Amino acid sequence: MSVTQSWEARAEEFSLYGFTDLPSVHDRGTVVVTHGEGPYIFDTNGRKYLDANSGLWNMVAGFDHAGLTQAAKAQFDKFPGYHSFFGRMSDQTVLLSEKLIEVSPFDTGRVFYTNSGSEANDTMVKMLWFLHAAEGKPQKRKILTRWNSYHGVTAVSASMTGKPYNSVFGLPLPGFIHVGSPHYWRFGQEGETEEQFTARLAAELEATIIKEGADTIAGFFAEPVIGAGGVVPPPKGYFQAISKVLAKYDVPLISDEVICGFGRTGSTWGAQTYDFMPDAIISSKALTAGYFPMGAVIIGGTLAQRLQDAIEAIEEFPHGFTASGHPVGCAIALKAIDVVMNEGLADNVNRLSGRMEAGLAEIATSANIGELRGVGYMWALEAVKDRATKTPFDGHLSVSERIANTCTDMGLICRPLGQSVVLCPPFIMTEPQMDEMFEKLDRALKKVFAEVA
Known part of the structure; x- marks a missing residue:
């Protein structure tokens, strides 16, 4: 091993990935994360991401809760x-x-x-x-x-x-x-x-x-x-x-x-x-x-x-x-x-879950979103080729993976699941952070749908 290699190259050479789209890793490299602040994480290149996946559903208090x-x-x-x-x-x-x-x-x-x-x-x-x-x-x-x-x-x-x-x-x-x-x-x-x-x-x-x-x-x-x-x-x-x-x-x-x-x-x-x-x-x-x-x-x-x-x-x-x-x-x-x-986290979910639903519902008016579904602080947008017939995109297009990768490029972490994109943010997410999530997600969806629709 040479420490002159990039973090991405070292990760791919010595690590075995679970539940990871390997073509994306081979093409884009691994995001190697160093630390977090609130709902944000930072990688070895200093890039900042709003993690709307709460790590893996679990980091509900964010990444640096002092208590x-x-x-x-x-x-x-x-x-x-x-x-x-x-x-x-x-x-x-x-x-x-x-x-x-x-x-x-x-x-x-x-x-x-x-x-x-x-x-x-x-x-x-x-x-x-x-x-x-x-x-x-x-x-x-x-x-x-x-x-x-x-x-x-x-x-x-x-x-x-x-x-x-x-x-x-x-x-x-x-x-x-x-x-x-x-x-x-x-x-x-x-x-x-x-x-x-x-x-x-x-x-x-x-x-x-x-x-x-x-x-x-x-x-x-x-x-x-x-x-x-x-x-x-x-x-x-x-x-x-x-x-x-x-x-x-x-x-x-x-x-x-x-x-x-x-x-x-x-x-x-x-x-x-x-x-x-x-x-x-x-x-x-x-x-x-x-x-x-x-x-x-x-x-x-x-x-x-x-x-x-x-x-x-x-x-x-x-x-x-x-x-x-x-x-x-x-x-x-x-x-x-x-x-x-x-400490108000459960209260925050109840206070802002309606706002989250409303913001995602506006994004879901896209002709290539077949369904918005969820409750509380867990939601999914189902991508479709044709909304009326609920026809999914061809599998080889890897649409949800492309959406998630595009979101990552824009500084937003979300999760692809089948033909869906899942958002399950930390319970500490504020209204401005939620608006940031909406804006980046909407841009990513429009970019990908323009490429594949």
């Missing part, structure tokens, strides 16, 4: 690391578990810690398998999710993820079943109302449960708003309809709130935004405002007691991670929850 870094430093000085095995855990872990149940929709419950949302979903699946076997139903192992959903990248959570790219790994594993996507604009039939679409999805879910055998279904996992599938909110009455079906067949409902949790949808939990009560919640990302890798399985009282009974029967739950309940991570999470809920 969060101080919480981390104080805990590193006090007790820099420990586990949660063998009947020992840090005081910060105890405090965070209490806080998570307090702010959850559950009156009582228990919390189990992981290092990511992927691991949390994976852990929840193992918990369900363990629980059902302990209750005399070892055949109750099948996991239901939705097409185009995203639940992680471990072998289990990738099997849950309803994305075709996982076929390159030989996934999904047997027993992971995907039902219909709740994307009304794309999959609603001609003349079908939103309510009728919901009813059809609920009927499909029930038919799938009957076909597979209700006594073989371990659980149903759903994001309140599908995030990495392109920001897809549920159709009207969706969670009420599927909750009835799941309750009828005794199938636990797990709300995957890795993206939605802690304010992204305008409520603390997406389940509150869409008025449903899950049996458990999966949390990560905003849990620590991105300042520490952490995930949590938050289990509601009824399911938690059943799981505890199963554990008591064999005297332990044989599962965990070295850094589960890490004291520094827990201290940061406690501060992050306080920052979001008590």
Whole structure:
């Protein structure tokens, strides 16, 4: 290695990229980032970018929140690391578990810690398998999710993820079943109302449960708003309809709130935004405002007691991670929850989400935007070749990637997902910063559509 090489060349020579469009990297190079200020990041060339992707949905308090870094430093000085095995855990872990149940929709419950949302979903699946076997139903192992959903990248959570790219790994594993996507604009039939679409999805879910055998279904996992599938909110009455079906067949409902949790949808939990009560919640990302890798399985009282009974029967739950309940991570999470809920960040989302929707709606009048969809501080614009027929652009044009790259050139970070461009800014974004986002996005869209339309 020669330090005379550029940062971009060194990154490409020694790093393996995940979820990255390699033709763009080969053509444009890697953006190597050095630091951040508020919602902005800076690269090795001194260029400044407004990060309207919040890092990866997670940096909700921005990139230099003094309170969060101080919480981390104080805990590193006090007790820099420990586990949660063998009947020992840090005081910060105890405090965070209490806080998570307090702010959850559950009156009582228990919390189990992981290092990511992927691991949390994976852990929840193992918990369900363990629980059902302990209750005399070892055949109750099948996991239901939705097409185009995203639940992680471990072998289990990738099997849950309803994305075709996982076929390159030989996934999904047997027993992971995907039902219909709740994307009304794309999959609603001609003349079908939103309510009728919901009813059809609920009927499909029930038919799938009957076909597979209700006594073989371990659980149903759903994001309140599908995030990495392109920001897809549920159709009207969706969670009420599927909750009835799941309750009828005794199938636990797990709300995957890795993206939605802690304010992204305008409520603390997406389940509150869409008025449903899950049996458990999966949390990560905003849990620590991105300042520490952490995930949590938050289990509601009824399911938690059943799981505890199963554990008591064999005297332990044989599962965990070295850094589960890490004291520094827990201290940061406690501060992050306080920052979001008590320092005005959640209030800012509610105050400005209407402005965000209105600004994007004006941009979405473009003839090449088929749909604007979202809620709170998570939105997507779907690019189309023809709005009337919802015809997408030819895949070889890589339209959303071109839009995102053009935005980057203009100093704005957004995310391409399929034919969509996703915006999920930090909760600290101000009105002038939002106007900056609109202006740069609009310019980028016009430039790309002029080239490909």
